[in-house]
Amino acid sequence: xxxxxxxxxxxxxxxxxxxxxxxxxxxxxxxxxxxxxxxxxxxxxxxxxxxxxxxxxxxxxxxxxxxxxxxxxxxxxxxxxxxxxxxxxxxxxxxxxxxxxxxxxxxxxxxxxxxxxxxxxxxxxxxxxxxxxxxxxxxxxxxxxxxxxxxxxxxxxxxxxxxxxxxxxxxxxxxxxxxxxxxxxxxxxxxxxxxxxxxxxxxxxxxxxxxxxxxxxxxxxxxxxxxxxxxxxxxxxxxxxxxxxxxxxxxxxxxxxxxxxxxxxxxxxxxxxxxxxxxxxxxxxxxxxxxxxxxxxxxxxxxxxxxxxxxxxxxxxxxxxxxxxxxxxxxxxxxxxxxxxxxxxxxxxxxxxxxxxxxxxxxxxxxxxxxxxxxxxxxxxxxxxxxxxxxxxxxxxxxxxxxxxxxxxxxxxxxxxxxxxxxxxxxxxxxxxxxxxxxxxxxxxxxxxxxxxxxxxxxxxxxxxxxxxxxxxxxxxxxxxxxxxxxxxxxxxxxxxxxxxxxxxxxxxxxxxxxxxxx
Amino acid sequence: xxxxxxxxxxxxxxxxxxxxxxxxxxxxxxxxxxxxxxxxxxxxxxxxxxxxxxxxxxxxxxxxxxxxxxxxxxxxxxxxxxxxxxxxxxxxxxxxxxxxxxxxxxxxxxxxxxxxxxxxxxxxxxxxxxxxxxxxxxxxxxxxxxxxxxxxxxxxxxxxxxxxxxxxxxxxxxxxxxxxxxxxxxxxxxxxxxxxxxxxxxxxxxxxxxxxxxxxxxxxxxxxxxxxxxxxxx
Numbered sequence: 001x002x003x004x005x006x007x008x009x010x011x012x013x014x015x016x017x018x019x020x021x022x023x024x025x026x027x028x029x030x031x032x033x034x035x036x037x038x039x040x041x042x043x044x045x046x047x048x049x050x051x052x053x054x055x056x057x058x059x060x061x062x063x064x065x066x067x068x069x070x071x072x073x074x075x076x077x078x079x080x081x082x083x084x085x086x087x088x089x090x091x092x093x094x095x096x097x098x099x100x101x102x103x104x105x106x107x108x109x110x111x112x113x114x115x116x117x118x119x120x121x122x123x124x125x126x127x128x129x130x131x132x133x134x135x136x137x138x139x140x141x142x143x144x145x146x147x148x149x150x151x152x153x154x155x156x157x158x159x160x161x162x163x164x165x166x167x168x169x170x171x172x173x174x175x176x177x178x179x180x181x182x183x184x185x186x187x188x189x190x191x192x193x194x195x196x197x198x199x200x201x202x203x204x205x206x207x208x209x210x211x212x213x214x215x216x217x218x219x220x221x222x223x224x225x226x227x228x229x230x231x232x233x234x235x236x237x238x239x240x241x242x243x244x245x246x247x248x249x250x251x252x253x254x255x256x257x258x259x260x261x262x263x264x265x266x267x268x269x270x271x272x273x274x275x276x277x278x279x280x281x282x283x284x285x286x287x288x289x290x291x292x293x294x295x296x297x298x299x300x301x302x303x304x305x306x307x308x309x310x311x312x313x314x315x316x317x318x319x320x321x322x323x324x325x326x327x328x329x330x331x332x333x334x335x336x337x338x339x340x341x342x343x344x345x346x347x348x349x350x351x352x353x354x355x356x357x358x359x360x361x362x363x364x365x366x367x368x369x370x371x372x373x374x375x376x377x378x379x380x381x382x383x384x385x386x387x388x389x390x391x392x393x394x395x396x397x398x399x400x401x402x403x404x405x406x407x408x409x410x411x412x413x414x415x416x417x418x419x420x421x422x423x424x425x426x427x428x429x430x431x432x433x434x435x436x437x438x439x440x441x442x443x444x445x446x447x448x449x450x451x452x453x454x455x456x457x458x459x460x461x462x463x464x465x466x467x468x469x470x471x472x473x474x475x476x477x478x479x480x481x482x483x484x485x486x487x488x489x490x491x492x493x494x495x496x497x498x499x500x501x502x503x504x505x506x507x508x509x510x511x512x513x514x515x516x517x518x519x
Numbered sequence: 520x521x522x523x524x525x526x527x528x529x530x531x532x533x534x535x536x537x538x539x540x541x542x543x544x545x546x547x548x549x550x551x552x553x554x555x556x557x558x559x560x561x562x563x564x565x566x567x568x569x570x571x572x573x574x575x576x577x578x579x580x581x582x583x584x585x586x587x588x589x590x591x592x593x594x595x596x597x598x599x600x601x602x603x604x605x606x607x608x609x610x611x612x613x614x615x616x617x618x619x620x621x622x623x624x625x626x627x628x629x630x631x632x633x634x635x636x637x638x639x640x641x642x643x644x645x646x647x648x649x650x651x652x653x654x655x656x657x658x659x660x661x662x663x664x665x666x667x668x669x670x671x672x673x674x675x676x677x678x679x680x681x682x683x684x685x686x687x688x689x690x691x692x693x694x695x696x697x698x699x700x701x702x703x704x705x706x707x708x709x710x711x712x713x714x715x716x717x718x719x720x721x722x723x724x725x726x727x728x729x730x731x732x733x734x735x736x737x738x739x740x741x742x743x744x745x746x747x748x749x750x751x752x753x
Binding site: 152153514515516519 | 571572573574575576577578680683685686687704706
């Protein structure tokens with residue numbers, strides 16, 4: 001008789017564990033005939049990492065899919081709106097007190113079927129007295145002005161400018177746990193796993209907890225973070241180290257309260273480049289989360305803390321800093337036999353583009369959409385899953401590396417080493433060479449598994465003034481009249497929206513008081 | 520511009536309310552806030568729909584007089600051509616406002632530049648000793664009643680929103696030049712969602728007295744046709 005896959009055990013009660021459990025439970029609760037049950041086991045002895053407070057716009061779809069009212073989530077999780085990332089001093093070192101910056105916005109650069117406006121920018125069109133981002137999207141002006149991406153009358157999850165969230169990671173875990181157990185029927189177990197029991201074919205049969213409870217399941221989801229208890233330790237799937245491409249290996253973080261409750265909330269994650277890494281600065285409702293990610297081969301831990309404290313300023317004096325070691329890379333396989341790793345157990349990349357949660361969302365979606373209902377399907381989904389996630393990790397590593405290798409900073413070996421050819425993945429090298437004479441296009445991003453597509457590359461490349469010479473393909477771009485019209489459209493939309501949208505904090509306060517309508 | 524101040528027997532002792540008021544101040548209003556208690560009378564004249572308050576995003580019922588700003592097909596100089604005028608128009612030039620921001624104590628305000636106030640014609644608001652006239656006492660009763668019904672109206676729309684009963688109305692009108700224009704920001708109750716309510720939710724609506732206004736609103740949507748006809752006559 002065929003062996004049905006009906007009992008799923010998610011191991012680990014962090015963000016990855018709860019997102020995966022919730023997504024699976026929601027998927028199967030819609031099907032009345034489903035016999036699949038979802039349990040999550042959480043160790044009372046392990047605490048979450050608790051950083052990772054930035055998300056991707058996909059989080060809106062995830063929360064909506066789970067049936068969560070957006071205003072409830074915002075209230076509980078201290079959440080704010082994130083409209084992109086502001087990169088400060090990434091292109092060049094600061095000149096005295098003068099910073100240089102650019103945006104990676106969540107809106108795509110303005111374009112129409114007829115004119116790819118970015119390419120006309122590369123031809124020298126547009127208003128050259130303002131930056132690339134401000135020519136290509138009204139969102140740049142919205143962020144400059146500190147405005148919200150929507151109005152109080154905009155329905156929940158809908159936007160005027162595309163957005164994701166900044167959130168309190170610990171609160172988010174609590175919120176997901178309550179929602180999963182109370183609304184979606186996830187069975188919540190507490191126990192510290194001491195032993196993983198394999199059958200004679202090398203499949204996981206059960207796990208044994210410290211108090212000698214044995215829990216068996218048909219499918220195990222390893223959300224145990226860096227320890228990778230099931231896939232790494234029990235099934236011995238090796239880790240592929242990528243620290244030769246991405247050098248940062250430590251983070252030091254602190255929580256900084258606002259000076260007062262009227263202080264404006266930033267609209268973007270602010271990522272500022274420093275001598276041996278970069279700082280993140282994330283504005284929640286009641287505090288900021290700030291941290292420095294650095295390469296210990298290029299600086300000392302003491303110096304790193306000094307850089308962080310200098311960045312925060314006088315306010316940092318009474319605040320404690322929390323040091324977190326990181327290991328860049330991913331598993332050789334993510335799915336092996338009847339075990340799949342989701343979250344940091346699958347791999348870890350520096351938080352530069354908030355890729356941690358988007359990978360969790362993608363994994364949870366893939367597992368639930370392509371769910372192997374019988375044991376016979378396991379080898380097939382194993383292959384599919386591994387291909388797609390290896391592809392995703394490789395592409396994300398290239399995209400993160402792009403930020404470093406087109407920088408012109410010379411102030412520290414960290415930046416110079418980052419531009420060494422030997423540290424740059426071949427495909428990225430090829431693309432960079434190609435884009436010297438060709439505009440990036442959809443052809444360069446052929447897979448449905450791409451997380452960063454054309455628009456993200458355009459924001460980074462031309463935000464950092466990467467030089468693309470289109471003189472050889474000039475004849476392709478002969479509609480400059482239409483292009484100028486489109487540049488003017490962005491300009492018109494910018495001034496209209498800057499007058500209509502409320503300040504970020506004002507909208508958050510209104511949502512806390514009145515909520516958001518569903519329609 | 521209106522200039523709203525607290526009514527005082529000292530500053531406004533000489534003020535009179537003119538007796539025949541046809542409410543021309545609203546002649547260019549294309550919609551007006553409606554209390555849920557007014558639905559039956561309003562429905563005989565106007566479409567009743569819901570819009571979102573710009574400041575809070577909360578739904579509120581309105582009577583529609585036209586399809587775009589400045590358009591009111593129900594006013595024909597010198598008066599309203601309808602069997603009913605909503606209380607929110609009739610209350611002019613008076614309104615209630617809390618004395619301070621967190622005050623429970625509400626006081627009467629006036630729009631002191633209103634065309635309905637005079638120092639020569641009409642009925643006095645205060646007698647010679649500064650005591651409120653019968654006229655003003657009646658206004659007080661009217662406003663107190665308005666506030667109470669306003670609270671109930673808020674409770675009504677909140678209840679409908681929490682049951683997710685609203686839908687965006689797709690209203691397209693044809694201009695005199697033949698151009699088709701979409702009217703945005705208008706919401707109505709979704710009959711399908713209403714019919715899908717659980718028995719217990721429906722019973723709860725009945726017990727709160729909300730079933731009547733819900734169906735009155737749905738019926739009054741048919742008055743959109745009346746606006747279309749009246750616009751064409753203009």
